[in-house]
Amino acid sequence: MDARLRRVNKEIADCKNDRSSKIQLELVDDSPFHLNGSFPGPEGTPYEGGHFEVDIRIPESYPFQPLKMKFITKVYHPNVSSASGAICLDILKDAWSPVLTLKSTLISLQSLLCSPEPNDPQDAEVAKHYMTSRSSFESTARYWTHIYAGGPDPNAKDGGKGKDGQRDEVAIAGLEKAHVNQFEALGFERGKVIDVLRRLNYRGVNVTKITEDRVVEELLKP
Amino acid sequence: MTVNGPQIERSQEDEDVCRLMQQEEWEVLQSIYPECSSADISKGSIKLEIPIELGGTREVEIVDDGTLSSSAERLEDAGPSCKIVSQGLAPISLSLSTLPPLLLDIVLPSSYPLHSAPILLHLHATHSWLSRTALLLLKQKLIAMWAEGEGILYEWVEWFKSGNFLEAINSTEDSIVCLPHPSPIRLAKLLASHDALSAQEVFSHMSHPCAICMTSLKGSKCIRLACSHVFCRPCLEEYWGMAIREGGIGQVRCPDPECVKEGIEANEEEVRRVVSEDEVKRWKRLREKRDLDRDPTIIHCPLDFCQTPVPKPKTITDDDSSGWNRLRTCHECSYSFCAYCRRTWHGPHTSCAIPFTASFIIDYLAHEPGSSERLLIESRYGKNNVKKLVLQYEEDKANREYLERETTTCPTCEVKVQKSHGCNHMTCARCKTHFCYRCGTKLNPSHPYGHFSTPGLSCYSKLFDHESVEDEWQPIEGFEDL
DSSP: OOHHHHHHHHHHHHHHHOOTTOOEEEESSSOTTEEEEEEEOOTTSTTTTOEEEEEEEOOTTTTTSOOEEEESSOOOBTTBOTTTOBBOOGGGTTTOOTTOOHHHHHHHHHHHHHSOOTTSOSSHHHHHHHHHOHHHHHHHHHHHHHHHHOOOOTTGGGTGGGGTTOOOHHHHTTOOHHHHHHHHTTTOOHHHHHHHHHHTTOOTTHHHHSOHHHHHHHHHOO | OTTHHHHHHHHHHHHHHHHHHHHHHHHHHHHHOTTTEESOGGGTEEEEEEEEEEEEEEEEEEEEOSTTTOSSOOGGGSOSSSSSOOSSSOOEEEEEEEEEEEEEEEEOOTTTTTTOOOEEEEEEEGGGOSOHHHHHHHHHHHHHHOOTTOOOHHHHHHHHHTTTTHHHHOOSSSSOEEEEESOHHHHHHHHHHHHHHHHHOOGGGSEEEETTTTEEEEGGGEEEOTTSOEEEHHHHHHHHHHHHHHTOGGGOBOOSHHHHHHTOBOOHHHHHHHSOHHHHHHHHHHHHHHHHHHOTTOEEOSSTTTOOEEOOOTTOOTTOOSGGGGEEEOTTTOOEEETTTOSBOOTTTSOOSSOTHHHHHHHHHHSOTTOHHHHHHHHHHOHHHHHHHHHHHHHHHHHHHHHHHHOEEOTTTOOEEOOOSSOSEEEOTTTOOEEETTTOOBOOTTSTTHHHHSTTSTTTTOSSSSSSHHHHTOOOTTTTTO
16 A cells, blocks of 8 residues: 555544544545535634535645645635635644644634734735724635525624524625615616725725815726 | 577576575575565675674774874875874773674675675665774675685675774784774764663564554564554655655655654765665755755765765855855764865865866856856855956866866876977986877887887877878978078
8 A cells, every 4th residue: 555545644643543633534436535624613713603614636646745625614714715715824824734633633623713814815815804804804714604604693692683594795794784875876887886996995094185076086997 | 600609608697507506505594694685686786784892892092093183194005003103192992792783785796606796885884883994995805705616795794793803903912892983972972872772682683563554563673763662664664765765855854753744855975874875875866955955055964974064154255256155064973174175174275186077067167157057156155256266267177177188197207298399209307208299109218219109109200290200301491592
């Protein structure tokens, strides 16, 4: 049996036996080199209560080459692409070492959720949001955790049950309803308003910095 | 054809026999000395790491070989005996029962052991505790030990392992082992700590978990890096080998997360212990290139045992063209050397003994003006310096070409002689040697013209540089009118 297969089998078995870390590994198809890993969102973060799934591909020359990982679950995080789930983490690149394992790498992903690195972003828009208004960023991340990762409904206690099942595009984009309504009232399409305001990072102090004219100018662009 | 047929067959048969003999020898070696051998015989190359056990304690004396203390002597010139090395510090004496392992890189030719000896690619002493001269001598001895038709690897290992080889490099009669080294204090520390380590532990007999393949292996199959992390050889071989092949030499380091975080890379000795000779060379080349890209002024300390990267001192400016800007001093071992020829510092006014400069000036001239390669060389050696050297190089080159074209060298004293007129029989004005100006060979002084009058010799009838003898006697214009 080749060394890669032996090691991967051992790792999968180790993970199964260890229940304390709450890291799960499952085969996607018949190949032991394509896995689905998952872990709970870390406590005390906007990701708490969510269940995050990661697509794992084990390269030919594993463990000498890093694992290929990306989030299947959508995550709102500066170091994770909100569109593709691609992850910016040093140990998946230059800082990889063959002593790292499936489990330790997934644990590193979990701790990446605790401590974002906005200065080395994978998703620039999310990183800007994080830098501009931490509280707004966190509520958006929490909302994403709720709708994509099965986390608790952040609005549940406010009695927002009525809209259950309906996804709030404004909250997904991390914007304020009032701002979106304001520009929509000028006669622009709602989807376009959300798109522009998200791109302009129309949050926190930026709301006073970015003039209405600037926003309208963007909205008028084809 | 009938003659050739059986011969080819026989040599094919020989090769098969050799292959079997090699296989057998290797298996025996591995079972007797599992801790010495690594690498795969099927690849044709063998790596032996042989720890030296002196069988009880022996006196080891480390003497200063003068490389660092005196600028006149070079390491290569110093013999293995202690007599030459009287200058410098007093010798340091140690009582040791082990010495750091010797590393042997061997290739077995297909006709070994029947018709040829193993090829010794490399012989290296861990911590460079043996001088280059001693290693050369040992290499010769090793080859001499081989007798046609016999496997020699076992004897080689035994010879080293037992410490018997020390007699071959020790000129003194007594049993004191004398080791010349550029920095006795440094070496003494290394030897003592190695001895202490091997005395208290039985590394090779214990089993060690390898964090890469996640299995436990006997110490003989493992390697302990300088940071004291242990991995199995096959894993490190594959990891570093792959990194070197693919150019990712930043990966050639201890894989432990702590060491990765620290960013410490493997040193030359560790790399040498793990990968093949070719890979070591490639690794060194790539590392040099990368260091150049990072800081073009870095030069690795030229001493084998040190190799510390030495940057250009901040006090040197780019326009400084005095000889002093060639001076580099290693902050690790305090060796002072010339940045051009990488030899012991020879003062600001003496030019380098070996024209190393030519190699980088040729490199410089090969690139476009203003190119990044040129800027690199300029920043490394100083712009004005390079300018001066280019002028000097071009002048030297023109001189050399002129001498090549216009002169003949005296076969005895090597003075360049230029003929202004007359015949090709030359007598050197300096040493009185008779020689032929055409071909530069020595002539018999009592019979110098034989060279030109013997039919069949290349200079026959070429005493004068004319097409034929007839041309010699062309009528002088206007002569007949007289």
